[in-house]
Amino acid sequence: MTILLTGASGTVGREVAARLDQKLPVRILARNPQRVIGAGPRAELVVGDYADPASLERAMRGVHTAFVVTNDVGGSDDARLVRAAHIAGVRRLVKLSAAAVEDPQADDLITRWQRDSEDLIRSSGLTWTFLRPRSFMSNTLAWASSIRSEGVVRALYGTSANACVDPRDIAEVAVRALTEDGHEGRAYTLTGPEPLTAVEQTAELSRALGIPLTFAELTPGQQRDQLLARYPEPLARALVQSAERQRAGAKARPTPTVEDLTGRPASPFATWARDHASAFTPGRERLPEA
Structure with missing residues (x-):
């Protein structure tokens, strides 16, 4: 039973690839196979692109x-x-979605796109499983540069909590959904074991690094300017709306799903911080993906 992985160069996908190669034949679809790291020696890498339907069909033959990992917000990937x-006769899709789709108050561009993607797959006639994670613990890597250079974390709404999840936990659940029966037609909301604020994450990173860190709260205007420097305006606006929902407490509730499916508690942020402390260490020039 061959399994096709998309998004294998990304945060969750690379963790899935590393775990799956030990279990079943794996084929990895990538625009640039050189960006795929961590896959085992048995993995088959194929070149393809969502914009090239013929390459998708070739990649899916025998799968x-x-x-499924897509990031073309509002697009047709x-x-x-x-x-x-x-066309290729694939039987089952495991889709990386987002926890916000469950929240009726969430109506930003990104959440609407994820809902539409789920609806498309649900109505496709294929068997499906949806993975709906909260924010990734690895999102804090965005703070690495200012931590290395100044010992400062800058973020919006420092006392708003998010039950963020370790991407490695998402990957473990994904492997089970890809390789086991019993996950068909299920949607799993995946979180860490506790809600944490940016101030609390800063304290955990300080302990992991063994150095004092300072938290500096951004104003909404500063955050918006930072986002507009990196993203198109509609996407930046969606991220601001998401931050407002977190401020209102919409992202603070943990779920037991990781433990229910893996048999062990979800990993705490303190563990993630210790395991990735080198990314925040002064003297490192590049920020690794995790």
């Missing part, structure tokens, strides 16, 4: 189950992938 899956 039973596919791990999911539709192209579903169409190719039908």
